[in-house]
Amino acid sequence: MTATGEDHVTARGGPWWWARRRSAVFDVSLAVVSALECALEGIPFARDAGIPVAAGVVFGLVAGSVLLVRRRWPIAVVLVAIAITPAEMGFLMGVVGLYTLAAAELPRRIIASLAGMSLVGTLIVTFVKTQQDMSRGDLEIGDWFVPFAAITMSLGFTAPPVLLGLYVGARRRLMESLRERADSLERELQLLAERAEERAEWARNEERTRIAREMHDVVAHRVSLMVVHAAALQAVARKDPEKAVRNAALVGDMGRQALTELREMLGVLRSGGGERREPGASVPLAAVGVAAAAAAAASRAADDEGPCLAEIDELVGQSAAAGMVVALSVEGDVRAYAPLVEQTAYRVVQEALTNVHKHAAGAKTYVRLAHRVSEIAMQVENEPPEEAASSARLPSGGNGLVGMKERVSALGGVFVSGPTDAGGFRVSAVIPAS
Numbered sequence: 097m098t099a100t101g102e103d104h105v106t107a108r109g110g111p112w113w114w115a116r117r118r119s120a121v122f123d124v125s126l127a128v129v130s131a132l133e134c135a136l137e138g139i140p141f142a143r144d145a146g147i148p149v150a151a152g153v154v155f156g157l158v159a160g161s162v163l164l165v166r167r168r169w170p171i172a173v174v175l176v177a178i179a180i181t182p183a184e185m186g187f188l189m190g191v192v193g194l195y196t197l198a199a200a201e202l203p204r205r206i207i208a209s210l211a212g213m214s215l216v217g218t219l220i221v222t223f224v225k226t227q228q229d230m231s232r233g234d235l236e237i238g239d240w241f242v243p244f245a246a247i248t249m250s251l252g253f254t255a256p257p258v259l260l261g262l263y264v265g266a267r268r269r270l271m272e273s274l275r276e277r278a279d280s281l282e283r284e285l286q287l288l289a290e291r292a293e294e295r296a297e298w299a300r301n302e303e304r305t306r307i308a309r310e311m312h313d314v315v316a317h318r319v320s321l322m323v324v325h326a327a328a329l330q331a332v333a334r335k336d337p338e339k340a341v342r343n344a345a346l347v348g349d350m351g352r353q354a355l356t357e358l359r360e361m362l363g364v365l366r367s368g369g370g371e372r373r374e375p376g377a378s379v380p381l382a383a384v385g386v387a388a389a390a391a392a393a394a395s396r397a398a399d400d401e402g403p404c405l406a407e408i409d410e411l412v413g414q415s416a417a418a419g420m421v422v423a424l425s426v427e428g429d430v431r432a433y434a435p436l437v438e439q440t441a442y443r444v445v446q447e448a449l450t451n452v453h454k455h456a457a458g459a460k461t462y463v464r465l466a467h468r469v470s471e472i473a474m475q476v477e478n479e480p481p482e483e484a485a486s487s488a489r490l491p492s493g494g495n496g497l498v499g500m501k502e503r504v505s506a507l508g509g510v511f512v513s514g515p516t517d518a519g520g521f522r523v524s525a526v527i528p529a530s
Contacts, residue, residue, distance in 0.1 A: 113168045127164035130189045134160030137185035156185055163189045170197040174210045181217040184225070190214060191257045198261025199268070211258050219250035309499040311358075318354035320453045322347050324418040346417055403442040405433070405465070405472075411442070412463055415449050421460040422449070428467030437527055440503045441465075441474055444511075447496045448476035448523040456481040459520065471509075473526045480519035500525065 114120040134156030142152025159180050166173045174197050177190035194214060198207055223246035329343040412424045432438075445463060452461050459481040466473040497513050500523070504511040509527035516522050 119167070123164055123166060126166075126188075126192060127161050130163040130186070130192070131157045131160035133188050134180070134185045137183070141183045141185060159186060160189060163192060166193060166196045170200050170202070171206070171210065173197075174214065178210075178214050178217050181214075181221050184221065187253065190218075191253060194254060195257035195261040195264075198258045199265035200261075201265070201269070207258070207262075211254055215250050215254040218253050219246050222246040222249040305502070309502065315354060315358070318350050318357075320450045321414055321418050322350050322354075324453055324457070346414075350414070403446075404435070404438040405430075405441055407442060408445060408463070408465065411446055411449065415453070415461070418453065419458070420449070420452065421458075422463060423461070424463045424465075426465045426467070430467055433472060433529055437472065437507060437529065440507055440509075440527060441472055441525070443503060444474055444500050444523065444525045445476055447500050451496055451521070451523075452476070452478045456521065458482050468529075470529050471526055472529060473524070475522065475524045477516065477522040478520045497523075 111117070111120055114123070135153045136156070138152035138154075138156030139149055141156075142149045145152070159176060162173055162176045170193060173189065173193035177186045177193045180186045181190070194211060197210060223242060226242045226245045326343075326347055329340050329347065333340045409424065412422050415422050433441075449461070449463070452459060456478045459478040461476065461478040464473075464475045464477075500513075501511040504525045504527060507527050509525060511525045513523045514521070
């Protein structure tokens with residue numbers, strides 16, 4: 097962040113109450129000049145007042161040096177200038193004091209009152225002095241000159257510094273407000289960048305979860321069936337060579353299907369990538385938006401090309417070919433749904449059948465689909481496995497049920513799973529049709 101506002105002032109601080117050293121040097125110079133001026137003007141004042149000249153000079157030095165504190169106490173400087181106006185000294189201090197007073201952040205009524213007092217004081221002193229000069233014969237002009245000179249001199253010493261001070265003060269406050277606004281905008285941009293980075297990280301995590309779920313659904317079911325068929329192939333290789341050949345062909349087909357689906361998924365992932373970047377390089381916000389749009393498009397393309405409900409028969413047939421006793425029943429009028437709805441319904445049935453292969457080999461399984469007016473319901477229920485049934489000893493990562501629930505919940509559906517009273521297991525899901 098750039099050093100503006102208070103940070104900028106603190107970085108270049110000066111002594112005492114000055115914000116910068118340059119300001120302190122300038123004020124000291126003005127105070128010296130003002131003190132010398134008042135000291136010189138104190139000589140005629142001392143002669144007219146009948147006091148020692150040294151006293152008048154000292155008085156002028158002390159009064160003029162008050163200008164040193166004009167930034168700290170501008171009101172005091174103006175009051176001192178007004179007080180020594182009858183002595184005809186402190187003109188520089190009066191002009192600079194009025195300018196500083198008008199430029200300071202003080203109430204306008206105070207500025208107007210002190211400026212009015214200075215105007216009246218200068219007017220009276222100028223009027224009296226001009227009248228005395230005309231009485232002594234120093235000036236031979238008409239009577240109109242006295243008020244004209246008094247008004248002109250008072251306005252000339254009061255109005256310009258006040259107006260200039262008001263302008264400079266307003267400009268300074270405007271610049272400070274602009275700096276504060278720039279700092280505020282910079283902070284807002286930083287917050288937006290942090291939020292964009294958080295959203296991008298969230299999107300990456302969501303995409304990783306979706307990819308992991310797809311990989312699990314694609315690999316787990318195919319590989320589970322391959323393991324079941326391989327176990328059956330080992331058991332019947334010598335007893336029934338023809339069945340062994342059929343099982344071997346099924347294993348090969350399922351392996352090829354699994355590889356095909358994996359290649360399609362990896363192709364989508366590769367197509368969504370952009371140019372390579374150096375490790376640790378920053379990514380612009382525009383690039384994040386482009387990458388997010390590409391990922392969304394790739395996700396939609398993957399969803400459109402995914403499995404559908406028409407493939408449920410083939411899915412059930414594969415499980416039946418692997419030795420599972422499975423029955424499929426469909427209720428209601430079969431119709432088309434959104435691609436993502438059909439894909440989710442297919443994946444739920446697929447993962448439920450995979451779990452039966454893993455945990456209840458040999459158990460009779462029922463797959464039910466119900467097409468309703470505004471939703472589609474599916475249920476996969478298996479009976480308790482026979483104690484004598486052989487187990488393929490398939491590993492389980494514990495992510496199948498979690499992935500199914502995430503899929504269904506993302507579409508606003510309801511997912512329920514758990515053991516049945518008969519000792520089996522049931523997986524049920526209801527997904528809105530739109």
